Amino acid sequence: MSRTVGSSGPKTLAAIREAGLQLIYKDGYEAMSLRQLATRVGLQPGSLYNHIANKQDLLFDLIHNHMVALLARIEIDLQGIEDPLEALKAFTAFHLTYHIERKREVFIGSAELRSLTPKNRKIIVGLRRKYEDRLCDILERGVARKQFALEDIRVSAYAILAMLTGICTWYNPKGPMDRDTLIRVHTGLVLDGVTPSR
Amino acid sequence: MSRTVGSSGPKTLAAIREAGLQLIYKDGYEAMSLRQLATRVGLQPGSLYNHIANKQDLLFDLIHNHMVALLARIEIDLQGIEDPLEALKAFTAFHLTYHIERKREVFIGSAELRSLTPKNRKIIVGLRRKYEDRLCDILERGVARKQFALEDIRVSAYAILAMLTGICTWYNPKGPMDRDTLIRVHTGLVLDGVTPSR
DNA sequence: CAATTAAATGAACGTATGTTTGTTTTTATA
DNA sequence: TATAAAAACAAACATACGTTCATTTAATTG
Numbered sequence: 383m384s385r386t387v388g389s390s391g392p393k394t395l396a397a398i399r400e401a402g403l404q405l406i407y408k409d410g411y412e413a414m415s416l417r418q419l420a421t422r423v424g425l426q427p428g429s430l431y432n433h434i435a436n437k438q439d440l441l442f443d444l445i446h447n448h449m450v451a452l453l454a455r456i457e458i459d460l461q462g463i464e465d466p467l468e469a470l471k472a473f474t475a476f477h478l479t480y481h482i483e484r485k486r487e488v489f490i491g492s493a494e495l496r497s498l499t500p501k502n503r504k505i506i507v508g509l510r511r512k513y514e515d516r517l518c519d520i521l522e523r524g525v526a527r528k529q530f531a532l533e534d535i536r537v538s539a540y541a542i543l544a545m546l547t548g549i550c551t552w553y554n555p556k557g558p559m560d561r562d563t564l565i566r567v568h569t570g571l572v573l574d575g576v577t578p579s580r
Numbered sequence: 581m582s583r584t585v586g587s588s589g590p591k592t593l594a595a596i597r598e599a600g601l602q603l604i605y606k607d608g609y610e611a612m613s614l615r616q617l618a619t620r621v622g623l624q625p626g627s628l629y630n631h632i633a634n635k636q637d638l639l640f641d642l643i644h645n646h647m648v649a650l651l652a653r654i655e656i657d658l659q660g661i662e663d664p665l666e667a668l669k670a671f672t673a674f675h676l677t678y679h680i681e682r683k684r685e686v687f688i689g690s691a692e693l694r695s696l697t698p699k700n701r702k703i704i705v706g707l708r709r710k711y712e713d714r715l716c717d718i719l720e721r722g723v724a725r726k727q728f729a730l731e732d733i734r735v736s737a738y739a740i741l742a743m744l745t746g747i748c749t750w751y752n753p754k755g756p757m758d759r760d761t762l763i764r765v766h767t768g769l770v771l772d773g774v775t776p777s778r
Numbered sequence: 779c780a781a782t783t784a785a786a787t788g789a790a791c792g793t794a795t796g797t798t799t800g801t802t803t804t805t806a807t808a
Numbered sequence: 809t810a811t812a813a814a815a816a817c818a819a820a821c822a823t824a825c826g827t828t829c830a831t832t833t834a835a836t837t838g
Contacts, residue, residue, distance in 0.1 A: 384832035385786040394785075410694055412610035416826060425786075428828075432785050437826065493691060496608060533765050537757065540750055541743050541769055548742020559735065567731050571739055574772045582802035583816040592815080614796060623816075626798075630815050635796065 395433045397423045402440050407486040411441055411497040441494060442502045448487035449509040452480060456516055466524030467573075473517055474546065474569045481550040482561060488550055514539055542572055593631045595621045600638050605684040609639055609695040639692060640700045646685035647707040650678065654714055664722030665771075671715055672744065672767045679748040680759060686748055712737055740770055 401422040405414040416437060420427045434440045459476040463469045481488050491510075495503055517539045524530035532538045546568060553564065599620040603612040614635060618625045632638045657674040661667045679686050689708075693701055715737045722728035730736045744766060751762065 384788095385784070385834045387834070389785055389834070391784070408694075410608070410610060412608060413695070415824075417824085426788070427826080428788080429786055431827070496606075497611070533761075533768075534757070537762070537765055538769070540746065541766060544746020544749070545739050545743035548738065548746060551742070552738055559732070563732075564735070567735055568739060570731070571736070582818095583804045583814070585804070587804075587815055589814070613794075615794085624818070625796080626818085627816055629797070 391433065394423065394425070398430060398433055398440070399444065403444060403486050403490070406441065406444070406490050406494065411437075411490075411494045438499060438502070441490075441497060442499075442506075444487065445491050445494065445498070445506055446509075448484065448491050449506060449513075451484075453509060453512060455480065456513065460516070466520050466527060466529055469520045470524065470572065471569055473520060474572050475565050477543075477546045478549065478565050478568060479561070481547060482553060482555060482564075485550050485553075488547070492547070514543065517543065545571065589631065592621065592623070596628060596631055596638070597642065601642060601684050601688070604639070604642070604688050604692065609635075609688075609692045636697055636700070639688075639695060640697075640704075642685065643689050643692065643696070643704055644707075646682065646689050647704060647711075649682075651707060651710060653678065654711065658714070664718050664725060664727050667718045668722065668770065669767055671718060672740075672770050673763050675741075675744045676747065676763050676766060677759070679745060680751060680753060680762075683748050683751075686745070690745070712741065715741065743769065 398419065401419055402414070405419055405422065416430055417427050420430055423430075434443075456473070456476055459472055460469055463472055491506070495506065498506060514536075518535050521530060521532060521535050521539055525532055525535065549564070549568070553559075555561070596617065599617055600612070603617060603620070614628055615625050618628055621628075632641075654671070654674055657670055658667055661670055689704070693704065696704060712734075716733050719728060719730060719733050719737055723730055723733065747762070747766070751757075753759070
């Protein structure tokens with residue numbers, strides 16, 4: 383046999399990406415074999431190379447796509463919001479929504495940083511930094527206006543991000559808690575931790 | 581050659597554990613080969629099996645030891661503290677201290693859960709749950725006494741744990757921030773997020 | 779519709795992996 | 809001090825991995 387009936391490049395690539403996402407999320411990059419991946423897509427192992435350069439490139443593409451989408455969408459959600467408090471609320475809501483919607487990408491994006499080539503890792507870390515900076519900006523402006531009281535901007539930003547991101551490791555959309563409640567509870571935690579009320 | 585001069589069982593096992601900790605922390609469980617491990621300890625690959633049952637067992641032992649130590653030490657630090665606010669402060673300080681001191685064990689303990697056999701994973705998840713419950717107890721008692729105001733105990737506990745644990749992924753003890761400052765900043769964040777002041 | 783490109787196949791390559799075995803020598807035990 | 813146990817070695821096993829290659833056939837293009 384050879385080229386199969388109905389085969390189309392873009393469709394196969396999309397299937398490879400989706401299967402890769404599933405397998406890396408479940409087992410990790412190192413634990414996923416290309417034979418496993420090929421089987422799930424319905425291909426022979428070698429056929430993968432018609433669509434990806436190699437295993438490492440697949441991982442990088444998945445993470446890179448995710449980071450670019452993340453940065454694009456936070457810009458949209460923050461556009462036009464001047465007040466730091468409102469911006470922080472918007473940031474929290476966006477971050478939680480995105481991390482629930484794209485749970486797997488987010489998880490892989492941090493858990494598999496170590497599996498990236500140094501060169502590839504550098505690129506991704508740079509993009510992550512841009513996202514962190516977006517939150518730091520908000521906190522800084524809030525402190526400047528005396529709306530927030532924070533001893534160390536970057537440490538606070540990391541703490542907030544860690545808290546919000548940590549949620550995606552346990553949140554189950556089919557569980558008892560719906561998305562809005564989740565957002566409300568965590569927005570409360572973030573705002574209380576930031577306001578100079580006490 | 582054969583048995584080498586000065587060789588002793590317990591010492592070699594300790595060396596294997598330490599090297600395993602280093603390698604798994606740096607590269608991940610799947611990425612670490614037993615040949616790499618043996619080289620670092622100064623052994624032939626096969627000799628490892630005089631001390632460990634197999635690769636999976638080494639991972640489980642490392643994580644299990646860590647969890648048992650964690651549970652033992654939190655009990656000591658919370659002993660005799662009645663006031664929920666004080667208990668929460670003590671919990672935060674302990675958690676941060678332990679997670680800085682035993683950064684590698686903590687990281688492996690959550691990042692490599694997926695690499696455990698289902699049976700082994702069940703045991704570890706059970707121990708983690710016990711630790712989470714310790715924090716839930718404190719929060720619950722605080723809410724009962726109206727010292728804390730929280731909508732959902734377990735979600736709040738997860739949020740706090742995520743925030744505090746996230747720190748160990750970026751904290752550098754040789755960086756500009758010392759341990760006490762770190763604890764002070766984060767205790768502030770946790771307490772503000774929990775108190776009914778607003 | 780002919781020519782070219784794209785996408786699959788099956789087989790193989792070289793290498794690395796976790797683990798087992800038989801043997802040897804040192805350490806511990808009785 | 810004789811004997812048993814422990815801890816190392818060297819060599820090998822079976823298997824799995826990522827990747828390449830020549831080939832075939834379907835889809836696309838001029």
